[in-house]
Amino acid sequence: MTATGEPILEAEGLVKHYPLTRGVLFKKEIGAVRAVDGVDFALGRGETLGIVGESGCGKSTVARLLCSLERPTAGSIRFKGEDITRLSGRALKAVRRNIQMVFQDPYTSLNPRMTVGDIVGEPYEIHPEAAPRGDRRRRVRELLDVVGLDPDYVNRYPHQFSGGQRQRIGIARGLALRPEVIVADEPVSALDVSVQAQVINLLARLQTEFDLSYVFIAHDLSIVRHISDRVAVMYLGRIVETGRDAEIYDHPTHPYTQALLSAVPVPDPGARERRERIILGGDVPSPTDIPSGCRFRTRCWKARERCAREVPALAVPEVFAKGGGPTAHDSACHFAEERRVVPPEDPGGPEAPQATVNGNGPG
Structure with a gap:
């Protein structure tokens, strides 16, 4: 970074x-x-x-x-x-x-x-x-x-x-x-x-x-x-997304960042009613037993077989690298995708549905 x-x-x-x-007199690292x-x-x-x-x-x-x-x-x-x-x-x-x-x-x-x-x-x-x-x-x-x-x-x-x-x-x-x-x-x-x-x-x-x-x-x-x-x-011990403040808050590309942003209190009542809530399923894995591949895959709705095999690099995703702009910032996700969790202020408009997600896909 x-x-x-x-x-x-x-x-x-x-x-x-x-x-x-483990042990008292003869300690063994386990x-x-x-x-x-x-x-x-x-x-x-x-x-x-x-x-x-x-x-x-x-x-x-x-x-x-x-x-x-x-x-x-x-x-x-x-x-x-x-x-x-x-x-x-x-x-x-x-x-x-x-x-x-x-x-x-x-x-x-x-x-x-x-x-x-x-x-x-x-x-x-x-x-x-x-x-x-x-x-x-x-x-x-x-x-x-x-x-x-x-x-x-x-x-x-x-x-x-x-x-x-x-x-x-x-x-x-x-x-x-x-x-x-x-x-x-x-x-x-x-x-x-x-x-x-x-x-x-x-x-x-x-x-x-x-x-x-x-x-x-x-x-x-x-x-x-x-x-x-x-x-x-x-x-879980690693940086999964990084960028300038506007890039992270207005153009998040990592699913974990999007889930965190969906929990941020929104002062505007209209935007608060229309925002999408992302509720992650499962618990944070133990730091003594890190999942293989992507660490977030056990709670991610985008998880695929590749996520269990390969550790995603913290870099600008290939899909955003050529176009540049605010989405072209480092994100450690194989399937990075921009998702505006909190919509801009807009008078009226339908209420966004609530999304419940877990390791197996949208609930």
């Missing part, structure tokens, strides 16, 4: 398997949880890449790998062209300063025994070269002001804040070292809808103000569309 500008962060063949063992199983993407400078998918598809594992909180089983992560997966010690510490993370749950990501001033200023203790000791308190107050909090809150504790305010504290902590990349792992999923909009708008403003590049992870496609330049859709 190509970045729209100069790439600052790249992943190639990224794999993370967690071994399954399998592996294939959380991430071959992910490729590039993040451009000043760009926001949204990664979406169901719970358990590997999004958060990708986030931890990008921040070097975990080591990949295989593959590489390059920051400004340098492979950071083999770094350690001071070299890894220097890279971590430039790639910071905003965590999902604002209630558990902040130490309840530390004041807000200590939480936001803690990165300066780990990276003392980032700020002189006598200047740190002033910088913490400035960061609180930047994220929309009263600088006088530095002596308060996390339990004295609401969920949205706590997430603002987490964002301020992520900005403390002036990173170039921020990995936001579902930063608004634990917040009320009204607060979600405030935090998303804050992140958009900070991106311009601090010249940031974002990897924005979420399961809500409507939120990702609001902030992302490009979108990657993940299913």
